[in-house]
Every structure is written in structure tokens, then in C-alpha cells.
Amino acid sequence: xxxxxxxxxxxxxxxxxxxxxxxxxxxxxxxxxxxxxxxxxxxxxxxxxxxxxxxxxxxxxxxxxxxxxxxxxxxxxxxxxxxxxxxxxxxxxxxxxxxxxxxxxxxxxxxxxxxxxxxxxxxxxxxxxxxxxxxxxxxxxxxxxxxxxxxxxxxxxxxxxxxxxxxxxxxxxxxxxxxxxxxxxxxxxxxxxxxxxxxxxxxxxxxxxxxxxxxxxxxxxxxxxxxxxxxxxxxxxxxxxxxxxxxxxxxxxxxxxxxxxxxxxxxxxxxxxxxxxxxxxxxxxxxxxxxxxxxxxxxxxxxxxxxxxxxxxxxxxxxxxxxxxxxxxxxxxxxxxxxxxxxxxxxxxxxxxxxxxxxxxxxxxxxxxxxxxxxxxxxxxxxxxxxxxxxxxxxxxxxxxxxxxxxxxxxxxxxxxxxxxxxxxxxxxxxxxxxxxxxxxxxxxxxxxxxxxxxxxxxxxx
Numbered sequence: 001x002x003x004x005x006x007x008x009x010x011x012x013x014x015x016x017x018x019x020x021x022x023x024x025x026x027x028x029x030x031x032x033x034x035x036x037x038x039x040x041x042x043x044x045x046x047x048x049x050x051x052x053x054x055x056x057x058x059x060x061x062x063x064x065x066x067x068x069x070x071x072x073x074x075x076x077x078x079x080x081x082x083x084x085x086x087x088x089x090x091x092x093x094x095x096x097x098x099x100x101x102x103x104x105x106x107x108x109x110x111x112x113x114x115x116x117x118x119x120x121x122x123x124x125x126x127x128x129x130x131x132x133x134x135x136x137x138x139x140x141x142x143x144x145x146x147x148x149x150x151x152x153x154x155x156x157x158x159x160x161x162x163x164x165x166x167x168x169x170x171x172x173x174x175x176x177x178x179x180x181x182x183x184x185x186x187x188x189x190x191x192x193x194x195x196x197x198x199x200x201x202x203x204x205x206x207x208x209x210x211x212x213x214x215x216x217x218x219x220x221x222x223x224x225x226x227x228x229x230x231x232x233x234x235x236x237x238x239x240x241x242x243x244x245x246x247x248x249x250x251x252x253x254x255x256x257x258x259x260x261x262x263x264x265x266x267x268x269x270x271x272x273x274x275x276x277x278x279x280x281x282x283x284x285x286x287x288x289x290x291x292x293x294x295x296x297x298x299x300x301x302x303x304x305x306x307x308x309x310x311x312x313x314x315x316x317x318x319x320x321x322x323x324x325x326x327x328x329x330x331x332x333x334x335x336x337x338x339x340x341x342x343x344x345x346x347x348x349x350x351x352x353x354x355x356x357x358x359x360x361x362x363x364x365x366x367x368x369x370x371x372x373x374x375x376x377x378x379x380x381x382x383x384x385x386x387x388x389x390x391x392x393x394x395x396x397x398x399x400x401x402x403x404x405x406x407x408x409x410x411x412x413x414x415x416x417x418x419x420x421x422x423x424x425x426x427x428x429x430x431x432x433x434x435x436x437x438x439x440x441x442x443x444x445x446x447x448x449x450x451x452x453x454x455x456x457x458x459x460x461x462x
Contacts, residue, residue, distance in 0.1 A: 147189020252298035323368035343382030
């Protein structure tokens with residue numbers, strides 16, 4: 001009885017957590033607020049200046065919950081959540097850092113700084129994997145449908161304009177260009193009709209992913225305007241609605257105590273009751289994100305609607321490049337009823353040089369982590385590169401016909417016929433992305449390379 005009572009004591013009810021959370025309103029800090037973050041006063045003036053330099057180029061946003069509940073300030077700067085949310089000098093190449101630092105130290109005017117920053121951003125591959133050129137469909141008149149991506153046959157991504165920010169920004173984010181205030185770099189749409197009309201004419205689409213940014217920054221009423229029409233019989237071909245979010249980490253109060261949290265939960269229940277699957281694609285990078293009472297209460301409440309939570313995130317240097325971290329993360333997810341889904345490779349954009357991990361090492365970390373968990377936690381696929389041709393999984397290192405090779409396969413592809421077909425690259429323990437690899441066995445091209453070139457040429461011509 002005593003043990004049972006202790007278990008109940010440790011497990012706050014949703015109502016209790018909600019009441020507790022109401023006393024901590026959402027409070028956010030951006031670059032101009034760096035001097036207002038009390039904990040940063042423990043750092044040296046040079047370290048704070050470095051943050052100012054980096055956040056002049058790459059977006060910075062953090063909230064009080066992350067600062068107070070997720071970061072262990074006794075272990076800064078090594079703390080993984082600090083690395084996840086606060087700018088680090090190494091995120092910029094030395095030449096880029098020195099250029100911006102000199103301008104700030106010299107008191108340059110805003111326009112001069114802005115010009116330099118814009119030039120640097122253009123060198124950081126703001127839209128990797130041909131997102132702007134190849135993924136955005138066109139209407140019957142040839143106009144590009146802003147806010148929609150349709151790369152794989154069955155799945156459409158939609159970027160609601162009201163959801164193109166986050167409760168906090170990840171320092172490694174591959175969609176950093178969404179958040180720097182440049183309309184030319186932004187993917188977004190406020191027209192629900194554009195999405196619905198497109199889906200009406202594409203019966204091959206079974207899954208719609210609402211992404212961003214983070215759709216969970218939206219008011220429920222806005223989210224409902226996009227989702228509710230999809231529950232009608234004319235959209236029976238849409239079987240799964242996905243919502244990509246980091247809110248279960250960065251602001252779990254959104255699901256528990258926010259002003260319209262109950263309306264959000266009701267919307268989730270309506271989707272499930274309609275017969276469609278609702279998949280919350282939760283972004284997790286470290287087990288520490290799952291440790292707070294309010295985070296666990298939010299997970300329980302979302303799962304209580306019948307929605308499924310699937311967890312995904314990239315393998316990142318300085319944050320989770322350790323098999324023990326991944327094993328503990330996956331095991332904790334399973335304990336909380338979350339399905340481990342993907343381990344990604346850091347994309348070739350933004351601060352990649354600071355965060356990327358060689359592909360061979362990524363596979364070793366994945367393999368060692370998998371060896372440490374039970375079968376229920378072995379559902380995570382990866383390490384996976386979301387490259388322009390498709391999602392390419394590193395399956396391992398082996399020897400074939402006397403040659404040491406890296407085994408690869410497509411999990412998704414621009415041509416569905418590529419999916420699950422194995423192919424092999426020359427062994428290279430320094431390669432960090434698909435375009436660093438070369439075909440094995442003396443082959444000049446990948447099996448898919450000519451067809452991909454034709455697909456790309458056709459897309460760019462349109």
C-alpha cells in the first residue's frame with residue numbers, strides 16, 4: 001500500500017499540473033532580450049557577445065519554461081538543452097563570425113549589418129534538398145502553390161502561416177530560414193481553400209502533415225479551419241492527419257493549461273472519432289525533455305484523445321551524439337506510450353558544421369543504442385538523410401567482394417520504385433551527407449541518378 005501511495009503522489013493529475021502551470025504564463029526571449037535573461041549573467045562578457053553575433057545571423061528564441069525547467073545551469077555550456085536552444089560561437093564559420101563581430105564592435109549601422117547578414121545567410125543553403133525548386137506544386141495555370149510541398153506521392157506538407165514560428169527555436173533547425181524575417185525565404189499559406197482544393201484533385205494523397213514552424217503556436221480556431229473540412233466524406237482518401245510539433249517539449253502547457261487547450265483536445269478527439277488517424281509527430285532530441293511533470297501530463301492528455309504520438313529528431317553533435325542518450329530517450333518514450341519513429345541525420349544547412357556527425361559514426365551510435373533497448377523501442381528508423389532524391393537510410397558498414405562499403409537504401413523516394421532498394425557507397429568515415437559519398441564497385445553513378453536528373457530537370461523547367 002505504501003509503494004502504491006508513493007506512486008500516486010509522484011503522478012500529478014492533469015488538473016493539478018494545469019493549475020500549477022497557470023501560474024507560469026508564456027514568456028519568450030529573442031536576440032534583443034539576451035541581457036534580460038538572468039541566468040546568462042553567469043557567463044563571461046565575451047560569451048554573451050558571441051551569442052549576440054551568432055543570433056544576428058541565425059534565429060534565436062527561447063521561453064521561460066525551457067530556461068527554468070529544462071536547462072541545468074550548473075553544467076552550462078555543455079548542458080544539452082542549452083546547446084539545443086542558445087547560440088554557440090561554432091555555429092558560424094570563422095570568417096562569417098569575424099565579419100559580423102567586427103561590424104558589431106565597430107558600431108556599424110543597421111543597414112550595413114543587415115547586408116552582411118543577408119550575404120552570409122545565402123551561403124548557408126537556406127532551403128536544402130531543393131525544397132523551393134522541386135517540392136512546391138503548381139495549379140492548373142502554372143502558379144506555384146505557396147505553403148504546400150508535395151515531394152512524395154502519398155504525403156502533402158502544409159505550412160499554415162499562423163504556425164510559422166515556435167515556442168523556442170532549435171539551434172540546429174533546418175528550417176531556420178522560416179524565422180529570419182525574409183519573405184523570399186519563407187514557405188507559408190493562410191489560404192485553407194488552397195490546401196483543400198489541391199487535395200480534392202489529388203486522390204493519391206493519403207497523409208497530410210501540418211508543419212512549420214510549429215502548428216501548435218496557432219490558436220485552436222485557426223488549426224480547426226484547416227483540419228475540420230478534411231473530415232468530410234469528400235476527403236475520405238485522406239486517412240492520416242499529422243501535426244509536426246516541438247510543443248510537447250518547449251511548451252507542454254499548450255495541451256494542459258493554455259486558454260484553448262480544452263478546445264484543442266476536443267479537436268483531436270473529433271479527428272479520431274471521424275475514423276482518421278491523428279499522428280502527433282513530436283520532435284525530441286534528449287531524454288531530459290520528457291522528465292518534467294507537465295510534459296508527461298501533456299503526453300497523457302494527447303494520448304487520451306486516441307491520437308498517436310510518434311517521436312523523431314536528428315542525431316546532433318554536442319546534444320545527443322551518444323548511444324546511451326538515444327537508448328534512454330527511446331526507452332522513456334516507450335514507457336510514456338510514444339512510438340520512436342525516426343533518427344535523422346543533420347541536414348546540410350545553417351549551422352551544420354557545428355552539429356553534423358559523420359554518417360559512419362551516426363550508424364555506430366544508432367546500432368549501439370538499438371542493442372541496448374527492447375524490441376518495442378526498436379521502431380525508430382535511421383539514421384536517415386532527407387536528401388533531394390528521397391529519404392536515404394544508412395543500413396550499415398560491411399564488406400562485399402573484398403571492398404569495404406556503406407550499405408544504403410531509400411525509405412522514401414521521388415520515384416516510389418526506388419523505395420527499399422539497397423545500394424552501396426565506398427567506405428568514407430568522414431562523409432556527413434549523401435553528396436559526399438561515391439558509388440562502390442567502380443560504378444560511375446547511383447542506380448537512380450539518371451532518372452533523378454530527369455525528374456529534377458522537368459521540375460526546374462516548370
